[in-house]
Structure formats: C-alpha cells, structure tokens
Amino acid sequence: MPEYWYNVNTHEVEEDAMSDWSQLIGPYKTREEAEHALEKVKARNESWEKGDDDD
Numbered sequence: 001m002p003e004y005w006y007n008v009n010t011h012e013v014e015e016d017a018m019s020d021w022s023q024l025i026g027p028y029k030t031r032e033e034a035e036h037a038l039e040k041v042k043a044r045n046e047s048w049e050k051g052d053d054d055d
Contacts, residue, residue: 003027006037 005014005026013034017024025041028034 003029004031004034006034008038 002015003017003026005017005019005024005028006012007014007019007023008025009019009023013031014024015031017027025037026034028037
C-alpha cells in the first residue's frame with residue numbers, strides 16, 4: 001500500500017517519498033490527506049500557540 005507525502009518545495013503530493021526527507025511532510029494514508037497537509041500543520045501551530053494540548 002503506498003504512502004503519500006506533501007513536498008513543501010514543489011507543493012505537490014508524492015507517492016512513496018521520492019524527494020529528500022527535509023522537503024516532505026507525512027506520511028499520509030491517502031492522496032487527499034497529503035493534499036491538505038499544510039492546512040493541518042497550520043491548525044496544529046495555531047493550537048500550540050494558544051496553548052491547547054488536545055491534539
């Protein structure tokens with residue numbers, strides 16, 4: 001089963017981590033999850049800045 005990664009440099013989803021690890025966020029189980037990686041990172045950062053530890 002493939003894993004999907006979001007490349008922060010190209011802003012594209014990669015199947016099975018084709019780029020250097022320093023450029024990737026993941027892994028995700030689906031392409032759709034990987035497509036929304038930056039949204040998830042942003043939400044976690046905002047939660048962290050508020051001091052919420054629920055996630």
